[in-house]
Amino acid sequence: MLHTTHCNHKGSFPMLTHYPELTLDKWARKYGSLYSVRLGNQLFAIVSSPGIAKDLMITQGAIFSNRKEMFIKSQIVFAGRGITATPYNDRWRKHRRIATTWLNQQAVDSYSNVLDFEATDMLHALYTDSQNGRHINPQTYAGRCSLNNMLTITFGFRTDSIHHPMVTEALRLSRAFMNCTGPMSNLVDFLPILQWLPSPLKSKAKALHRDLVETYGGLINEIDGRMKDGEQVPDCLAKTMLDIKDEENLDHVDMAILASAFMIGGVETTASIMQWFTALIPAYPDVQKRAQEELDRVVGRGRLPTLADEVKLPYCHAIIKEVERCHNPFWLGTPHTASSDFVYEGKLIPKDTVVVLNTWSMHHSEDRWERPLEFNPDRYFTDTTLSSTSANLADPYERDHWMFGAGRRICPGMLVAEREIWLAISRMLWAFDMVQIPEKPIDLKEYDGMSGRSPVPFDVRLEPRFEGVGEVLEREMREMRGWKGWGLTKL
Ligand code: HEM
Numbered sequence: 302m303l304h305t306t307h308c309n310h311k312g313s314f315p316m317l318t319h320y321p322e323l324t325l326d327k328w329a330r331k332y333g334s335l336y337s338v339r340l341g342n343q344l345f346a347i348v349s350s351p352g353i354a355k356d357l358m359i360t361q362g363a364i365f366s367n368r369k370e371m372f373i374k375s376q377i378v379f380a381g382r383g384i385t386a387t388p389y390n391d392r393w394r395k396h397r398r399i400a401t402t403w404l405n406q407q408a409v410d411s412y413s414n415v416l417d418f419e420a421t422d423m424l425h426a427l428y429t430d431s432q433n434g435r436h437i438n439p440q441t442y443a444g445r446c447s448l449n450n451m452l453t454i455t456f457g458f459r460t461d462s463i464h465h466p467m468v469t470e471a472l473r474l475s476r477a478f479m480n481c482t483g484p485m486s487n488l489v490d491f492l493p494i495l496q497w498l499p500s501p502l503k504s505k506a507k508a509l510h511r512d513l514v515e516t517y518g519g520l521i522n523e524i525d526g527r528m529k530d531g532e533q534v535p536d537c538l539a540k541t542m543l544d545i546k547d548e549e550n551l552d553h554v555d556m557a558i559l560a561s562a563f564m565i566g567g568v569e570t571t572a573s574i575m576q577w578f579t580a581l582i583p584a585y586p587d588v589q590k591r592a593q594e595e596l597d598r599v600v601g602r603g604r605l606p607t608l609a610d611e612v613k614l615p616y617c618h619a620i621i622k623e624v625e626r627c628h629n630p631f632w633l634g635t636p637h638t639a640s641s642d643f644v645y646e647g648k649l650i651p652k653d654t655v656v657v658l659n660t661w662s663m664h665h666s667e668d669r670w671e672r673p674l675e676f677n678p679d680r681y682f683t684d685t686t687l688s689s690t691s692a693n694l695a696d697p698y699e700r701d702h703w704m705f706g707a708g709r710r711i712c713p714g715m716l717v718a719e720r721e722i723w724l725a726i727s728r729m730l731w732a733f734d735m736v737q738i739p740e741k742p743i744d745l746k747e748y749d750g751m752s753g754r755s756p757v758p759f760d761v762r763l764e765p766r767f768e769g770v771g772e773v774l775e776r777e778m779r780e781m782r783g784w785k786g787w788g789l790t791k792l
Pocket of ligand 1: 631
């Protein structure tokens with residue numbers, strides 16, 4: 302048996318509702334890189350080292366790729382459908398296969414011009430709205446950029462301003478999801494007796510399920526109607542699902558929840574990294590200066606950095622990896638469960654144990670990182686890999702970070718996420734000096750969503766780095782607007 306902490310659920314639960322990663326880190330220092338915790342009727346194994354993560358979640362992937370059907374998240378919000386919360390079975394394989402047709406290399410290559418356009422559009426809006434030294438909170442801009450990317454991929458349309466009602470609604474749904482689901486935060490997930498009782502959390506989860514099906518299922522219905530009317534709708538996940546629904550046996554809720562997995566999994570996450578970048582970087586003018594010297598040398602001032610430039614901009618690339626190491630939006634990932642008993646180095650991990658990847662400890666290990674609490678992009682200067690490539694390295698101690706999870710359930714959205722983040726951050730560095738406002742110090746405290754974290758609201762000043770910034774942005778926007786490839790339509 303693993304070493305189990307001596308806290309019963311009464312003792313350990315309050316310590317695991319807010320910032321649970323800090324408690325798990327403290328216990329990892331005391332009990333080692335693999336220990337267990339019991340909450341209610343559930344045993345958890347906490348994995349805090351890259352070696353054990355690889356041995357269990359990757360090498361023994363046939364055993365450690367299951368998911369617990371969490372009461373709130375899997376049973377109520379997702380109604381047992383979708384991809385993220387489905388156990389390791391044929392339904393999951395089918396949904397993952399369908400999702401991948403829109404997230405694999407070839408698919409991402411086909412719509413990278415959309416990602417390119419949305420990043421430029423965000424920069425243009427930031428530039429326009431921050432003129433004359435106006436203070437600006439970049440969070441909504443990052444949120445809309447990520448949202449437009451996912452809306453285009455999932456439903457074939459985009460919003461044209463941060464005031465579009467879909468911006469508010471989609472961000473509200475993602476936030477509601479983050480607030481009522483968490484890997485270890487809801488006692489009701491682990492004490493079946495509570496599941497029979499009415500509770501505000503249960504009502505919120507039911508309302509969220511209804512809203513997801515109404516909002517995203519409603520968009521699918523609308524596309525279905527247009528297809529039936531013979532209209533040529535843009536290629537997107539919804540269209541693919543409608544085309545294959547009979548042969549793949551997908552019902553309306555399946556499609557609505559698979560679309561929700563994109564809208565929830567793909568919006569707050571990438572936006573959160575862009576937001577952490579904008580919250581952190583004003584405190585590091587030297588880092589900005591060095592990145593900008595690199596950009597001036599490689600890209601110049603006459604055009605924006607592109608995807609192709611990434612390999613030639615190792616310092617900008619390193620900044621992104623370091624933001625991700627310091628501010629993983631999901632410190633405890635999405636836990637896996639063991640589908641059978643497994644003995645690891647003489648310790649029994651019983652069937653149905655929930656296995657939590659404690660990435661906070663892994664990202665802050667003193668064995669790997671000198672002064673791990675400091676933000677220091679130099680750590681990654683010589684690591685030119687993409688995270689999606691780094692995840693496949695044979696030596697898990699060489700992997701850049703564990704933000705996207707591990708093994709067969711690893712985030713299938715890595716490729717698109719990395720491109721979105723690169724385009725947004727390299728362009729912000731290219732265009733602006735990001736400056737703290739003395740009377741509004743930026744609080745780097747994490748917004749305490751239960752499953753995902755972003756910074757608490759803040760303002761910055763964006764100073765265009767040189768005269769021609771606006772002109773380049775205007776020109777690139779004009780050129781992109783002239784591009785008709787996607788024929789994005791109304792809604
Ligand atoms: C910075 C951005 C992102 C982060 C940090 C992130 C993180 C994660 C993590 C930790 C998991 C669980 C992995 C595991 O079980 O080991 C996951 C799964 C998933 N992610 Fe992402 N993600 C991001 C972006 C995206 C994007 C852009 C999409 C696009 C649709 C996406 C879709 C999904 C889906 C569908 C799953 C469920 C996979 C499964 O259970 O098989 N994610 N993500």
